[in-house]
Amino acid sequence: MKFVESQIVEMLHQNDKRVIAIIYDNYAPSLYGVVLRIVQSEEIAQDVMQDAFVKIWKKGTTYDSTKGTLFTWLLNITRNTAIDKLRSAGFRKRGKNQSIDDHVYNHVSSRGTNPDEIGVKELLNNLDDKYKEIIDMIYFRGFTQKEVSEELDIPLGTVKTRLRTGLRELRGIFDVTSVIGLFLFFNSISLLL
Amino acid sequence: MTKEEFIKTGLCEQYVLGLTTPEESKLVEEMLLTYPELKGDCRGLENCMEKYARAHAIPPPATLKKSVLSKIDEQDAMERAARNNYSIPKWVVISAAASLVGLLFFSFFAWNEKANAENKMAILSTEFQQFQKDCEQVENEKMIFASQNSFLKDPNTTHIHLRGEDNTLVVAYWNEGKDNAYLKLENLPAPPAGKTYQIWADINNEMVDMGVINYDDKKMISIPHMANAASLNITLEKEGGSDHPDVSQLKVSGVI
Structure with a gap:
């Protein structure tokens, strides 16, 4: 089922827990693509996704649609979670020569895009x-x-x-x-x- | 800052990419409010980046959705548990208050019952003491009746009729082998106020005091036995009795 962004926002503001699954279905692949490119590990990426969705759920009522689109908000939370995870893990090895997509798609080619x-x-x-x-x-x-x-x-x-x-x-x-x-x-x- | 200057700063792009500092973000938000046409531009960039992200989307493993949902449930449960630890739930407060009121009512009820019980106990105790006294009295009377009975049934007991004026009769039950004897006043009238009957034994022509009589015409009255008494005489004397009989006031007399 396809949800309009305004419906999702309304559910977020009403603390309707069903919204998490809807957000997941609509945005998880886009967010996961970013997270996986940042942390370069499927295992860590999955941890980050879990933490990020907990934050999204907790902060849901504070989202202000006048300040940006829902996706920008979701991505900022998720991206910051990923970067924090990297910093806390003490490894921030991001060489410019490493081809992101080469690395990522080596891992996930079986699932395809x-x-x-x-x-x-x-x-x-x-x-x-x-x-x-x-x-x-x-x-x-x-x-x-x-x-x-x-x-x-x-x-x-x-x-x-x-x-x-x-x-x-x-x-x-x-x-x-x-x-x-x-x-x-x-x-x-x-x-x- | 003019619209053109703002566009040149590239803050809109940085804002969309989440690169702005909190102050810069605030500036962008203010500019968007002041120039609504900028908003369209900014939104356009945002949508563009969303499309860019979608173009680079990678489907997460199928199990991740379940993990995400259960993690959120877990966190919610933990927060609920933490909240419950710090604040006492309403139902506990209500039930505690109810218990307290209940306890007060019960205490009052119990105290009342205790006071009632103590009252009843005191009454019962008094009644019991009275009953005991009555019992003792009955026991005493029984013993008296028994001794009177055995006295009267003794073959050596004789009836002495003490007679006076107007057929006045007092009967004495006399037994030489005993220490006491009995009087039955029969039709002797009650003594006038301030007077009392006194009984005397005639021993060797001497009137010997046998004591004052507590007037009771229903019961047997116990009197001492006097050895060698020739006759029994009852006189009316002043209250408390006299040392010597007033012979003019002799009411009844009988020879043994």
Whole structure:
């Protein structure tokens, strides 16, 4: 069953426990993808997911939809939990040369990815690597801009500029996919007619 | 800060990525309120990143959902247990208060019962003492009757009629072998106020005092036995008795 974000938020605010399963069904794969890239271990990633969902449940009534989307809120909690876990475990070995997806997909290739996303992934190849690298380091691995600057040995200002430009480009790509999606949608309808 | 300046800072992007400090986050939130058109931009970026995350989604192991749900249940149970430790649940307070009221009622009831019981006990105790006294009295009377009975049935007991004016009659039961004797006043009238009957034995023409008579015309009156008495005489004397009989007041007399 598909739930609209506003319904989920309402349930969160009412402390309705059923909301956890709904959030899990809707967002767990996206969150798990981020967590696994940060902690680089399926075992730790599962611990992080459990802790993060406990926090989501406890903080649920404090979520303010005027300050950001539900997903941003969920991801911030989950990402911070993952980073805290890494710090507390005392290992923060995140080399820039390590290919995230190589590592991750070595572990989970058997489960595969959502086929719906495959087309999008191909489109994402259009994103310049210099932007993708920075976005991924920050978004998927919890680096700060300063850490990216040190890690990649480029000025902080350049990191910021590339992040901004990268995000705008990314948005452009997704807008295109939406257009393509609409195009395909109408195409299939016209075919049916 | 103008809208353009704000866009240049790239704070919106950093906010979306969770990179802003709390102060910066607050600034972003204020700017979004001031310029609603920025909000659309920011939301657009957020949705874009959500799509980006979805594009990189990895399905977690099937068992994780169950672990997540049970972990939350576990945490909730622990918190409930912790809360219960610190605050006394309402039902405990209510039942404790109810018990206290109940105890007070019971105490009052029990105290009342105890007081009642003590009262009854005291009454019973008094009644019992009275009953004991009555018993003793009956026992005494029984013994008196028994000794009177054996006295009267003794073959050596004789009846002496002491007679006076107007057929006045007093009977004395006399037995030479005994230490006492009995009087039955029969129709002797009660003594006038301030007077008492006194009985005398005539021994060798001497009137010997045998004591004052406690007037009772129903019962046998015990009197001492006097050896060698020739006659028994009853006179009316002043209250308390006299040392010498007032012969003018001789009421009845009988020869042994």
